[in-house]
Amino acid sequence: MALTREQLAQRVAQEFKDGYYVNLGIGIPTLAANYIPEGMQVMLQSENGLLGMGPFPLEEEVDADLINAGKQTVTMVKGASIFSSADSFAMIRGGHVDLTVLGAFEVDCQGNIASYMIPGKLIKGMGGAMDLVAGADNIIVTMTHASKHGESKLLTECTLPLTGKACIKRVLTDLALLDIEGGKFILRERAPGVSLEEIAALTAGELIIPDDVPEMQL
């Protein structure tokens, strides 16, 4: 079975390590904050100028001056800090954020990512995504493995305008966890109950299937 959004978030959270500063993109990445293991300290960075983002506020805690990068009202955890957008992207570009998780439309086996623009459709903008993929060393892209029409999103070469070039090394889809090395996708884990054949059929870019591909533990 393909992973649900919640299961994708759970698997993302397995990449967290104690003491990590993490930037989570809008959507599934944000859900991963709900699965930070007990006893582990992770500080969430929000690129509008907050390190130490907490959960959504109670009704009586709502503060128009305290939002996340998705413009949602949030809270701060103990030890949080506030800074300008320039400082925020200095952290990101300067490689100080340990892990970045974000969504995409397409990824290819050269590590290119397309996530912000579909020509002919409405263009809303890249926000901070281009800075995040250019600045972070440790990035996980989360997305569905194929489109609703069954077309692979893991390609030999991205067809859409790029958000970043040769910057993605790890992709988590609803079917599999893959690394990108030497111009190839390498299958690391498969979603419970999903066959290697199914993954191979929906991966357009060159795919290496090692002898042992364990099922994800969720």
Place this chain on the structure above:
Amino acid sequence: MAGFDKVVGSYEEAMAGLEDNMTIVAGGFGLCGIPENLIKEIKRRGTKGLTVASNNAGTDGNGLGILLEDKQIKKMIASYVGENALFEAQMMSGELEVELTPQGTLAEKMRAGGAGIPAFYTATGYGTPVGEGKEVREFNGRNYILEEAIQGDFSIGKAWKGDRMGNLVFRKTSRNFNPMAITAGKIAVVEVEEIVEIGELDPDEIHLPGIYVNRLIQGAFEKNIEKRTVRSA
């Protein structure tokens, strides 16, 4: 009070000198920390042909969105403009030119504009549509593109507290683009929730020194929330 008093008496006075076809650099992120009353004054003045650099373009009826109603903005430099139907319509019809700029690059362009740095190299946008036509240079085996600073005829910003000299303190994430945006204008206009007397702000706690501020005014703010998201107890 001597020449360091930046306080002006009215919003009309705050935006005096703004003319058609000028460039404005604006602080704020979404509707958080936007100079909402200064934007309303720009609407009242009816100034046209404006180029505006701001992370977002407001929403329908809020923030910079109200300047679209009378087509006052000619060009928008922003990182994300997805929350505004009027904006979409004017962009699609070609009435409104849009220069999409990565968020961190936009912040740094404003910072550079205020800091006397004409341009800088960044890896952000290399190999993407953002990098097209820009100078590329390699440092330590990695490619970077040259991005130019942004300066405005005016900058508009919002802070929490300011003293009469224009020393500013921001509150929570309403700081966002404000400190850099304010520095990038030839005439920097800032509105605050509270003006305090000189000496009331602890020098160690001032986020932006008054040297960057030309005009200061105290306003009342609606502080609209774009996405009110709560959890239950």
